[in-house]
Amino acid sequence: MPGYVLTYFPVRGRAEPIRLLLADQGISWKEDEVQIPDWFSGKDARKKEAVFGQLPQFQDGDYVLYQSNSILRYLGNKHGLTGANDEERGHIDMVNDGVEDLRQKYGRLIFFEYETGKDKYLKELPSQLDFFERILSKNANGSKFVVGQKISFADYNLLDILQCHLDLCSKSLSAYPLLTAYVERLVARPKISEYLKSDARNKRPITPKHKK
Numbered sequence: 130m131p132g133y134v135l136t137y138f139p140v141r142g143r144a145e146p147i148r149l150l151l152a153d154q155g156i157s158w159k160e161d162e163v164q165i166p167d168w169f170s171g172k173d174a175r176k177k178e179a180v181f182g183q184l185p186q187f188q189d190g191d192y193v194l195y196q197s198n199s200i201l202r203y204l205g206n207k208h209g210l211t212g213a214n215d216e217e218r219g220h221i222d223m224v225n226d227g228v229e230d231l232r233q234k235y236g237r238l239i240f241f242e243y244e245t246g247k248d249k250y251l252k253e254l255p256s257q258l259d260f261f262e263r264i265l266s267k268n269a270n271g272s273k274f275v276v277g278q279k280i281s282f283a284d285y286n287l288l289d290i291l292q293c294h295l296d297l298c299s300k301s302l303s304a305y306p307l308l309t310a311y312v313e314r315l316v317a318r319p320k321i322s323e324y325l326k327s328d329a330r331n332k333r334p335i336t337p338k339h340k341k
């Protein structure tokens with residue numbers, strides 16, 4: 130039975146929350162690495178087959194899925210990571226959509242405004258992080274996960290984008306005790322800790338713009 134296959138570029142990017150979920154859940158997967166020049170030059174013909182012409186792609190046997198957030202939600206549904214009831218599921222989706230909003234802001238900075246916009250971005254970042262600190266504060270005083278008693282697919286997405294911001298500025302969470310403790314708690318989970326130390330994780334830059 131073929132297992133899970135994740136097709137993406139040799140970067141963390143939009144595939145990293147998926148990798149964190151799989152690693153933390155003890156689920157093995159195959160990395161199908163696409164070289165960026167081959168993708169854009171057409172040497173790798175898969176761009177024409179991709180539903181939206183982009184990656185990541187996720188394969189579960191013969192089942193093929195694109196869109197990183199859809200892949201996260203699919204794995205959440207399959208592996209019990211979508212909350213305890215409809216209300217929690219709705220809030221998990223809401224938080225994941227909020228993470229997507231922040232990821233798009235982060236991507237715009239990295240790919241289009243880095244030289245001129247970093248200071249302004251960091252100055253305005255608290256207005257975004259305030260939302261997530263408050264979300265954590267409303268669930269068990271921030272001592273657990275974004276929603277409910279169990280980890281959900283949105284937690285892996287939030288962890289990744291927070292780590293991206295810690296890479297951008299190591300002090301970006303210093304005014305956020307709940308977010309700081311949340312990241313520390315999640316990265317200390319044995320399987321996430323093991324993955325974060327792995328060559329597979331550390332050979333990949335966050336984006337093609339980051340130099341290893």
Ligand SMILES: N[C@@H](CCC(=O)N[C@@H](CSC(=S)NCCc1ccccc1)C(=O)NCC(=O)O)C(=O)O
Pocket residue numbers: 138140142143165176182183184185195196197198240336337
């Ligand atoms: N909504 C989609 C967005 C997918 C996406 O943007 N994929 C990018 C990669 S994700 C990312 S971090 N993009 C920005 C930087 C980048 C560009 C090219 C390759 C790798 C990274 C991609 O496939 N670019 C190549 C292309 O469009 O032909 C999703 O969430 O999966």
